[in-house]
Every structure is written in C-alpha cells, then in structure tokens.
Amino acid sequence: MNAPSHLHAHLKGDAKYRHQRADRSLSILAWALGLTLLFAGVEVGAGFMSNSLALISDAGHMVTDAASLGLALFAQLIARRPPSSRYSFGFGRAEALAAFVNGLVMLLVVGWIVFEAVHRFSSPQPVAGGTVFVVAAIGLVVNLIVAWVLSKDRDSMNTRAALVHVLGDMLGSVAALVAGAVIYYTGWMRIDPLLSLIVSLLLLKSTYGILRESGHHLMEGVPAHIDYLQLGADLEAVDGVVSVHDLHVWDMSPGEPALIGHVEVTDLQHWPRVLKAIRTMLLERHRIDHVTLQAEVAGRQGRPAGQR
Numbered sequence: 001m002n003a004p005s006h007l008h009a010h011l012k013g014d015a016k017y018r019h020q021r022a023d024r025s026l027s028i029l030a031w032a033l034g035l036t037l038l039f040a041g042v043e044v045g046a047g048f049m050s051n052s053l054a055l056i057s058d059a060g061h062m063v064t065d066a067a068s069l070g071l072a073l074f075a076q077l078i079a080r081r082p083p084s085s086r087y088s089f090g091f092g093r094a095e096a097l098a099a100f101v102n103g104l105v106m107l108l109v110v111g112w113i114v115f116e117a118v119h120r121f122s123s124p125q126p127v128a129g130g131t132v133f134v135v136a137a138i139g140l141v142v143n144l145i146v147a148w149v150l151s152k153d154r155d156s157m158n159t160r161a162a163l164v165h166v167l168g169d170m171l172g173s174v175a176a177l178v179a180g181a182v183i184y185y186t187g188w189m190r191i192d193p194l195l196s197l198i199v200s201l202l203l204l205k206s207t208y209g210i211l212r213e214s215g216h217h218l219m220e221g222v223p224a225h226i227d228y229l230q231l232g233a234d235l236e237a238v239d240g241v242v243s244v245h246d247l248h249v250w251d252m253s254p255g256e257p258a259l260i261g262h263v264e265v266t267d268l269q270h271w272p273r274v275l276k277a278i279r280t281m282l283l284e285r286h287r288i289d290h291v292t293l294q295a296e297v298a299g300r301q302g303r304p305a306g307q308r
Contacts, residue, residue: 026076029159032146032166033069039142040066046135050128067105071098072162079253092253093218100214102162106207113200117193124189133180140173164206171199220250223257226286231259234281240265240274242298249288258290264298271295 075098083090143166150163175195182191222228226249235244247261259282265274275293282288 026073028149028152029069029073029076029162032149032162033066033073035142035146035149036066036069036166039139043135043139046131050131050135051125069162071102072159074098090253092256095253096214096217099160099210100218102164103207103211103214106164106168106203107211110200110203110207113196117197117200120193121190124193127179127183127189127192129180129182129184131180132176133184136173136176136180140170140177143170143173160210164203164210167206168199168203171202172196175199217251222249223251226257226288231286234285235261235263235278238274238277238281240267240270241278242266252290256290257286257288258292259288260292262294262296264296266298268295268297 075094078091078094081091147163147166147170150159150166175198179192179195182188216224228247228249231249232244232247235241235247242264244264245262247259249257249259252258263274263278265271275295278293279289279291282291
C-alpha cells in the first residue's frame, strides 16, 4: 500500500535523498545482459564438447554472469520504486542485497572449479585445444565489451558486483586461451586445470570484497568514509552542545548516509541555532544531510524537550 505522499515528503531545508534510485541507468545492465546471454549458450556447449575444464569454468562464469546481471537489473528496477507504508525508506537496499547474493554465487562457482581442478591434476583428461582456443578468443572479446559497458556505472555497488563476475570471465577467457594454445602445440593436459585453479584463486579477493561491502551495508554498518568516533567528537564540539548519546549512522542505500541521535544542550531556546550549525558541519565534514536529532536539556536524560 502506498502511503500519503506528504508522509515521505522532504520540505525546504531537509535532506535531498528521495528514497528511490531514479539515477541508475537500466540500459547499461540491459545491454550487458543481452551480450552475455548471446554468448553464454555457445560457450557452454563448446566447453562440454571440447572437454576443457578451463573452457567449462569460463562457460560457467558466463552462465552465472547472465544470472548475476539479471538479478542486478531486477534490483535496479526494485530500487526505483517509491517508498510505501510498509517500506518507508524505499527499496534502495535491494542493490546491496543483489550484490551479496551475486557474491555468494561467485563463491560457489569458484569452489566448484577448484574442486574439479584438483581432481583433474590426478586424472588428466583429453582436451580439444583448437576448439578451446577459438571459443575462448570470442569469449574474451564479448567479456571486454560487457566490462566496458558496466564500467560506465561505477557508483552502484550492485553493478560493481556484476562487474566482478565479468572480470572473472575475462580472466577465465585468457586462461582458456592459453590452455588451448599449450594443449594444441604441446599436448600437456595439466595446463588446463592449473590455469583454472590460478584464475579461481585470483577471483577470491574480488568476491570477498563484494561480500564484505554488501554485508556491511546490509548490517547497517557505519559508512566507510565516516569515522564514527570523530563524528561524535565533532558533534560535541559544536557551540551549545554538552554531549551526544544514542548516536547511529548508516547508509539507507549505497552512498546515502543517515544519522540519528540525542543531543544534550545548555539551553533549548538556542536549539534552532545549534541544529543549523550541526547540519552545516555534518554536510561539510562528513557528507551527511539526512539528519534526525532529538534535543534534551543537559542533565535531564530521558526527558525529551524538543525534537526535529
């Protein structure tokens, strides 16, 4: 159910955040998804036909990329929805949720490839090197185009999570390209699982970074650019403020910090001036403009005397 519009409205002097993401480009993800789906089917079939783990791993990345991009696109659509009576902050957090799910999927893919690579070291299997080389070369070109498209939206955590999948594909394509050439000219089959293992280990760092960032956001952690202790000190340094307690700061959606807290002041009659000074300081020093503070008379905690 949609709530009356005035309940979510921001009046003059309030934060500029609108609780919905209208600035994300859906066309970026749509183009990336279309290109990935176009090639994913071809590479999956070629990977199994050539019996190459390097190509299969690359094909697996392409399939998960398509799912990742589809999830990212869906999250962007959800994030554009306005706030409702049940979701007063809107749906901006859908981006972080999609990024976290994509990170978990990538972690599972990496685990499977590592398991298969270790198994193939002890039992090498014949691989069609020529087929691997040609398909991997085409896959690399597709991945380069998709990565270039996604790089145009660097502000979205959700898009960056999808980009990690695509960068993984690029590494997989390079590995498959090298593996195909080595097998074709030398017949050394162990190069296939060896390169697959190296690529998978390289991907762990990027995957961990996405999981850590999105998980921190979902847990309503303090935004990375904000020093919580310094923030508290800056608030208490404002003229007229005695102390601050019950202070919380988090991101409502990626890049949109909010702050709530209780402020003890010397004189409530000076609260409008103090609040204005606080808001100016928070915006200039910490890039926070979504602020909700409760004023209390110093020494009378628990008895709110004014509120913004």
